[in-house]
Amino acid sequence: MHRELRLRDVGRRYGPRGRWVIRHVDLAVAPGTLTRVEGANGTGKSTLLRVLAGLDAPSEGRVSGRPRTAYVPERFPAALPFTAAGYLTHLGTVHGLSRPEAARAARAWLERFDADAHAGTPLARLSKGSSQKVAVAQALLAEPGLLVLDEAWTGLDTAARDELDRAVAERTAAGGAVVFVDHDPRRLGGAVDAVWTVADGTLVRRTPAEDPSEPGPCVTVVVQGPPPPPDVLRMTATATETAPGTHRLTVPATHSDTVLRALLTADPPRHVVRVAPATPPTDTPGTHR
Numbered sequence: 001m002h003r004e005l006r007l008r009d010v011g012r013r014y015g016p017r018g019r020w021v022i023r024h025v026d027l028a029v030a031p032g033t034l035t036r037v038e039g040a041n042g043t044g045k046s047t048l049l050r051v052l053a054g055l056d057a058p059s060e061g062r063v064s065g066r067p068r069t070a071y072v073p074e075r076f077p078a079a080l081p082f083t084a085a086g087y088l089t090h091l092g093t094v095h096g097l098s099r100p101e102a103a104r105a106a107r108a109w110l111e112r113f114d115a116d117a118h119a120g121t122p123l124a125r126l127s128k129g130s131s132q133k134v135a136v137a138q139a140l141l142a143e144p145g146l147l148v149l150d151e152a153w154t155g156l157d158t159a160a161r162d163e164l165d166r167a168v169a170e171r172t173a174a175g176g177a178v179v180f181v182d183h184d185p186r187r188l189g190g191a192v193d194a195v196w197t198v199a200d201g202t203l204v205r206r207t208p209a210e211d212p213s214e215p216g217p218c219v220t221v222v223v224q225g226p227p228p229p230p231d232v233l234r235m236t237a238t239a240t241e242t243a244p245g246t247h248r249l250t251v252p253a254t255h256s257d258t259v260l261r262a263l264l265t266a267d268p269p270r271h272v273v274r275v276a277p278a279t280p281p282t283d284t285p286g287t288h289r
């Protein structure tokens with residue numbers, strides 16, 4: 001069971017007399033949620049993410065309820081003396097996997113990001129894009145309760161960016177929380193549960209009405225059988241029982257593959273009747289997430 005991470009009156013400054021970069025930050029990150037952090041350049045987004053990830057301790061305030069956490073930094077330290085597969089295997093063992101399990105997971109994630117050809121390449125010789133794939137894989141292979149992504153999509157090719165979108169959907173479906181910063185305001189649009197803005201050294205929650213980002217493309221999935229399982233409902237924007245045993249789900253397109261897989265492998269497997277493009281939902285009373 002994943003726990004809720006809480007920041008209470010958290011502040012962070014660099015050095016005992018440094019200026020406060022962020023201060024009086026109160027934030028709760030619930031299991032299974034997707035949180036976007038935004039703000040102008042240099043406002044303290046990475047500083048907040050490092051505190052969330054547990055890499056930096058707050059200079060004041062308290063952090064509690066941290067689940068097992070993984071982090072993709074804005075800049076990956078690529079000069080480590082490992083091959084790509086060696087590094088991922090090593091980190092897998094750090095996260096508690098046996099060596100053969102870690103080697104298998106390393107290989108599987110490199111394949112998912114189409115980087116298996118580079119498994120034996122030293123990190124220092126990887127291209128920027130391949131290096132970023134390793135940075136992302138090291139965080140995902142831990143199956144963390146909290147995944148913190150600082151501009152993790154930057155430098156990835158289109159297929160790898162889509163794969164990361166899917167991996168994020170899988171994490172939240174499995175009950176993990178994901179917190180991310182990305183320069184593209186449409187990133188994971190429609191799937192985001194909360195948007196927080198870092199401004200003037202503190203954190204302000206944006207209400208949906210103020211949200212200028214596109215909700216992003218959605219698909220409608222019509223499915224027959226018992227009510228969709230909770231992991232599917234967590235990924236849906238709306239779910240309506242249109243007739244006894246028939247459910248119409250509106251799902252962010254980024255999450256559609258994961259939703260379909262979850263429906264088809266559910267117990268009992270659900271019968272998917274139709275999948276079609278949909279208009280993103282507005283906040284409709286009586287629907288649930």
Ligand SMILES: Nc1ncnc2c1ncn2[C@@H]1O[C@H](COP(=O)(O)OP(=O)(O)OP(=O)(O)O)[C@@H](O)[C@H]1O
Pocket residue numbers: 014021039040041042043044045046047048
């Ligand atoms: N290790 C550090 N030591 C001293 N000052 C730092 C350190 N890291 C960040 N800062 C300062 O804290 C402030 C916020 O930086 P931070 O990287 O958190 O902002 P950001 O919003 O992520 O920026 P960007 O959008 O450019 O990535 C900046 O003034 C930066 O110079």
